[in-house]
Amino acid sequence: MKKISIVFHSVCGNNYLIAKEFYENLKNKNMKVNLFRVKDDNFEKLSNILEIAKEYRDEIMSVEIYNFKELLDSDIIILGSPTYFGNVSAQIKVFMDEFVDYWVDANFYGKKLFSFACAGTTEGGGDMCLNAINIFGQHMGMSNVPVPSNLVLGESFPAYGLVHYVGDNADKRPSTKIKNAIDKICDILINL
Numbered sequence: 001m002k003k004i005s006i007v008f009h010s011v012c013g014n015n016y017l018i019a020k021e022f023y024e025n026l027k028n029k030n031m032k033v034n035l036f037r038v039k040d041d042n043f044e045k046l047s048n049i050l051e052i053a054k055e056y057r058d059e060i061m062s063v064e065i066y067n068f069k070e071l072l073d074s075d076i077i078i079l080g081s082p083t084y085f086g087n088v089s090a091q092i093k094v095f096m097d098e099f100v101d102y103w104v105d106a107n108f109y110g111k112k113l114f115s116f117a118c119a120g121t122t123e124g125g126g127d128m129c130l131n132a133i134n135i136f137g138q139h140m141g142m143s144n145v146p147v148p149s150n151l152v153l154g155e156s157f158p159a160y161g162l163v164h165y166v167g168d169n170a171d172k173r174p175s176t177k178i179k180n181a182i183d184k185i186c187d188i189l190i191n192l
Contacts, residue, residue, distance in 0.1 A: 005034045008080040009091045013056035014118045025186045036066035038095045080116040086125025091138035115161035148162030
């Protein structure tokens with residue numbers, strides 16, 4: 001049985017909801033799956049300032065911070081980031097930079113990587129954020145899992161991963177289309 005780890009960074013809750021949807025979907029398919037968050041020293045402060053961030057603050061804080069032992073034991077890693085200025089968040093960048101010691105010995109070589117992101121709008125750089133995650137995976141020797149073009153009828157996703165467009169106030173929660181896409185992506189990941 002494949003072992004899957006999901007790692008996310010979320011401030012407004014959307015990436016958390018996507019990560020949770022992956023987690024629950026894979027659990028329902030009887031997969032061995034872990035859900036982790038990255039460390040974010042600013043989250044509590046931001047969640048007191050941003051009204052939208054308060055909604056899932058306690059749930060997000062209850063998720064365990066990732067550990068490399070579990071990641072090393074995983075066959076597939078699903079990594080999600082908010083899009084900040086067309087790139088991953090600083091917290092995801094720190095997470096990726098912590099792989100340097102594992103890069104030297106190619107410990108993650110051959111593992112599968114799937115990426116997801118949230119962006120304000122289609123022009124917000126979500127595809128560039130996904131691309132940053134995929135480039136990181138390539139440097140680690142991981143195989144990026146692309147999104148098929150026909151994943152959800154009437155919905156277009158970049159080949160680099162799944163993007164949820166959250167709106168200007170990060171108030172658009174993942175839709176049924178996103179949840180349907182996650183279900184289909186989980187089937188793809190299970191059958192790799």
